[in-house]
Amino acid sequence: MSTMTRAIVFDEYGGPQVLRLVDLPDPVPGPGQVRIRVRAAGVQPADSKLRSGAWKSWAPVTFPGRLGNEAAGVVDALGPEVTGFAVGDEVLGPANGAYADTVVASVKLLAPKPAALTWSEAGALAASGQTASTVLEDLAVKPGETILVNAAAGGVGLMAVQIAVARGVKVIGTASEANHEFLRGLGVVPVTYGPGLADRVRAAAPEGVDAALDAAGGDALEVSLDLVGDRDRVGTIVDQGAAARLAVKALGTRRSGSRLAELVALAAAGELRVFVWKQFPLERAADAHRESEGRHVRGKIVLMP
Template identity: 45%
Template sequence: MRAITYSRYGGSDVLELTEQPTPKVGPDSVLVRVKAASVNPVDWKVRAGYLDPLMDTVFPVVPGWDVAGVVERVGLDTPELSVGDEVYGYVRKDWMQGGTFAELVAAPVRTLARKPASLTFEEAAAVPLAGLTAYQSIERTGVRAGQTVLVHAAAGGVGQFAVQIAAARGARVIGTASEKNHEHLRSLGAEPVTYGEGLADRVRALAPGGVDVVLDFGSDDLVATTRAVLAEGGTVASIVEAAARDELGGQYVWVRPSSADLDALSALADEGRLRVDVAQVFDLADAAAAHEASQTGHVRGKVVVRV
């Protein structure tokens, strides 16, 4: 099978299109014929070696954790899925090796769910890691109807999903973003505010009594801002700052694969309450360019690789 691989840590130049053996399929896994995968910031951070202290790496590595495709073969004990099922998932394993930037990937069933019928394969591939990160952050902070939620980096890959999920729950959402993204945030259901100096005052002007939940997907001064805007009894979750837990008594979130949570995202998508923003689509052979596009940090929406 064709796959993108790298045999050492480094920049995008270490990525190459190679021929690899068909992955073996374990008892609780299925073989997925990949239709699309997407790039997340963690992908190029893994490629650069930043996660080496956390996860074992077996070279050559096939990068990528997000996938959408069709089940081609099932394992010995996979009653959840059948050959021909259209699926999507966050295929993170316990070590770095067999990722999703390939024609075929062996995926544990716990990492997959049926693809939302309303989404294309490219759109579905853009959901899992970012969508699950947003959903699990919202679950762990208990966002509910009637609350006011502040979302930092609301126009980013995770933030856009968080805005929509919180709004779907009946929460009022305030989202930080640059002014060029304010109209987009309004279309997703958020009240936009510009980040930077004076942010706490701008949030307080919108919510004089403070906000009930702070969701941090990228902020300049999380601790000070949260202390200035969080209402009594409120809570905070962050995917970038352990201070959310250590100094503010909230949650530090590292996303987990979850079929049940993917099903919840699928329901929102098929109900028309979760839009997916695909910024660019690259062919598999151009995976290096896809990594570079993501790494600029200037892309609104997800970068997808079509296989």
């Protein structure tokens, strides 16, 4: 007998109001997959871009669209050829369509949930954490160097600055004044964004800046390029158009079980903290998107089915 799962869908591009809750048949895990009863699903800025149609030229949605690409929960069914996981295991990792009560995911991309993480923290780790890890790799950031992170208090920014600090990298982070003390507590040298940014960064890093990550948009890339000079060591995760125009790196993410396991180990050791800004029940996904788009989020927003 098939059972149903609640899921968030949308039938057209638009504002948060296009999101609606529906009942769908429970997904069935295929070869190498498990089904997860979702306890927490992270809300990404990318979800809003997909929903609004901002990315439709290169990432079109097939309607009815589904959102969410990271989750934490309890394994409740195994597909064929699955080893190393059992029903009842607590896991986290990438899962498409994670705004739902249940979701299927590839076991190659999952990691066991450590007891040190709450459900909401575990649900918000995989996507931003793996993007941050990939970015630092692609910008070739090494111990003893200095990196500028624009939007250091955002979801990816917070992960990137902590991973970099743990590796012995000096981090300059742009953020609003309200987040400066918070960032200092993570070992970051905070600077205010806006006019005069380059001068403030030079004062904070008189030895120079070796690499720069833009997670903010706007004129952050131009300023970063001015400070770093080397186009191979400047990149953005938010502005592909500017990356092409300035011939710097348009940065993405690479996901793997091993990359996630490294992040989980850092989190379990207390060297990588997951900051959850707010939690919303699944049926309030539209409110979660409105909060996310308010641009005053420190860390991540999480849906709790």
